Amino acid sequence: MTRPQKQSGRALAEHLNPGVHEALTLRYGHILPGMAETISDVAYGEFYGRPGLDLKTRYVATIAALTAQGGQTRPQLKINIAAGRKAGLSQIEVAEVIWQMALYGGMPAAINALNAALEVFEEEDAK
Amino acid sequence: MTRPQKQSGRALAEHLNPGVHEALTLRYGHILPGMAETISDVAYGEFYGRPGLDLKTRYVATIAALTAQGGQTRPQLKINIAAGRKAGLSQIEVAEVIWQMALYGGMPAAINALNAALEVFEEEDAK
Amino acid sequence: MTRPQKQSGRALAEHLNPGVHEALTLRYGHILPGMAETISDVAYGEFYGRPGLDLKTRYVATIAALTAQGGQTRPQLKINIAAGRKAGLSQIEVAEVIWQMALYGGMPAAINALNAALEVFEEEDAK
Amino acid sequence: MTRPQKQSGRALAEHLNPGVHEALTLRYGHILPGMAETISDVAYGEFYGRPGLDLKTRYVATIAALTAQGGQTRPQLKINIAAGRKAGLSQIEVAEVIWQMALYGGMPAAINALNAALEVFEEEDAK
């Protein structure tokens, strides 16, 4: 059976993170063939592209989770903050989501993630 | 200086989790005097009661975070799912937020939290 | 484009955890349509079914990870220990993998996971 | 070279958790020979028995860590709270250490661990 939603997975990936598929293929394709396809198909096709929750709210969830985990995956947190901004989150909404995580992941984790957000916002302003 | 927003912290706590202040005082007050006040003042007064993000979205963030951390604090996850429902999240929105966390906290953590959500939903239906 | 490997994902899921697809559909299908398909397609089709690493070694990795995370997803740890046994891991190999995690996730996490393993082994012996 | 401090490791284990060595051997010895010896030699001989920090303070550190990790290893948290009490921590000191972890591991993790502490205190009172 064909899985037509996969096409929209790839398209959604490209819309939210332009160039992501090619960048992943170039960086990881030699050692993990098919990894870029899996990310598009899975993250975007099977999860972000699901009905039932709008994209903006999905990024609230993602930013909250990566913050509460301690911001140890800072590059990916920054990519998701940037994508969340594209999906409609204001800078203040991003900051509020992160700051609230002080209650669940601790204050150091929240401050750590706020610093990542400030870097994303500065890059936006620099454009 | 008086801090009038604290009153709304207590009121918000009571609105979202009726009886929580008295329950905390009864259970923990003998060993941690002032703990119930801290929870009301801090969690609700300093965080949930902030402007900048609506309550419903705040619960999306909380449910996402507790899920991604592995659902190891299941009783508190259930309390927050119930409060999120009261703040306007549909059962499907709760489930979608949790399921998306498979991408960030892993599939076992997401399934674990889904089971907690199903328990909350069953308790709702039993009312 | 059809994705023929997905079929083997479903078949692999069924081989390692008989009845898993139907069980997931029954339990979660009403609130998360397509979730069981995603698990088969993703976990088994996109990851466990990949070439480059044999199944037995893949379960070593999974059991190690769930142990080091603190065994907070105990039901899923037990499912993966049982599947790892089916993929060829001896009881002693499972125990050694878990115990080594004392170095990375701490001794309490390792002991916690050992207890889960002992439960799986007792269920095997009871058959 | 003989390592005489190991003897004190075993003795310290026995002092803080009477019967622990035999219990571990009985439960895990068939599948992990030498595990009980490793726990005595390592946890007590190489760490708790070190000079430079008194035992009472060492248990503060341990209780704090297990709390901040989410209390997912609740049985081990309870064992360490009981041992910390034996090393001189008051019930209030234990509760204060745990509650402070709300700042670092989140409020749900702290409340979760407080519940474990209350169970230990109740068992003490029941003696």
Added chain:
Amino acid sequence: MTRPQKQSGRALAEHLNPGVHEALTLRYGHILPGMAETISDVAYGEFYGRPGLDLKTRYVATIAALTAQGGQTRPQLKINIAAGRKAGLSQIEVAEVIWQMALYGGMPAAINALNAALEVFEEEDAK
């Protein structure tokens, strides 16, 4: 009702981390108004300023927790090590607390945090 202990929260913050309130306001105030006040009022007023446990022991708990979480919030770990030193912890006590965490957060987490501590100690010596 006025909450007089809040004043001591601010004073305690200033004593342990001179300039922290102004630094937080400058860095985060534009996007999270009131955040610096929350940190002073909550972290110092509601937690560190509580009776029942001396400050030095409170920093033992904090350093232990941040170490066991993997040192992923290294800047905040360093701030707390420096504050713990000011509250009376010796360099050796700090190192012993961290190293003991090898048992609970794993050896890599402990070594990671030791490196952060060495940086703090070098900055002390450079003064």
Added chain:
Amino acid sequence: MTRPQKQSGRALAEHLNPGVHEALTLRYGHILPGMAETISDVAYGEFYGRPGLDLKTRYVATIAALTAQGGQTRPQLKINIAAGRKAGLSQIEVAEVIWQMALYGGMPAAINALNAALEVFEEEDAK
């Protein structure tokens, strides 16, 4: 009683990470006397040197665990990837173990660890 296996712990440490004992002593010996001995005796003597699981498989477990924990201890992850390579893991096997962790520690954690692995592989190629 002498513990002859400790000698093999030291020898195994030296074989897998040449110079590690002296490097640890130089860096940490002044503040944590005996720490290098503990690492050799415990990590290598009590765990890696155990029978029941070959070294190559032990490194699969370690790499999986450090990846799933979010790669927050990146220097130690790189050391273990390098040691795993020496114990017989191919670059592709290392990459497959890490990538599979997307299912358990989340995609950001897996990508984070893949980047660490690529750095190790580049250092190998540069020799």
